[in-house]
Amino acid sequence: MPVPILKQGPHLIASVQSALGDSDLVELRDALIAQVGRYRSRGVIIDVTALDVMDSFASRTLGDIAHMARLRGAETVIVGVQPEVAFAMVQLGLTLEGVATALDLEEGLAFLQQRASRTGPHRHPSSA
């Protein structure tokens, strides 16, 4: 089942609604990366609250999305990792290193807004 992507101002919000197959994840990656360009988005939120399993493929694909989006000028934050899922991920050695995370959608939006106000709308952080 494809993941719906919502455009919310300068951000894209992808809400995972159900169990994801590998092809759904790859589709989500391609759709998000395309839409970052189409809508000139500065931030991407992926809400995984409804995801009951985060295995190595899911984790790697979410990491890929975050890094690809960054290369396209958008910051990604993963929100809603459930406690049991976090436990299983740590057991598996999946830490989503280098990827921003936040507790929930609200915290994720706050994180992106904070980041945007710090770096300004068109200034690269390294030129500040």
Place this chain on the structure above:
Amino acid sequence: MGSKTSSVQAPENGQPLDEIRIAIRSDSDLVAARQEGRRMAERLGFGGGDRTLIATAISELARNILRYADHGEVVLLHANHGPREGMTVVAQDKGPGIKDLERALEVGYSTSGGLGLGLPGVRRLMDVFNVRSSSGDGTVVSATKWKR
């Protein structure tokens, strides 16, 4: 895929075996296998945390089947060893087998461009872990989680 697992015992009361077989041919089978696994773990009385560990292990094992052997089977079993009760996940295929089993169990080793977390990860998620593989004759991975 007809190989029998020795831990399967016919129940004396004539109830159907608590054994679920799921053919793994596509990534929708993978999702189905982990959902079946979660349901069975719940039926067997596992808590939420353990259900997630079991479902995650099934996901990794089923993906290995798809990636390395194209197709195979996941068998979910009620494990009953004396006072200990748990759930066993068997993932079997007739694929090319694992050439270097020792290395396949090392974190970070992968022949497919993956993260190399699959088998060592499953070993950490579960309590008992066995893998039997010979080049050209497929692979059988068996992993058990005991109820606490």
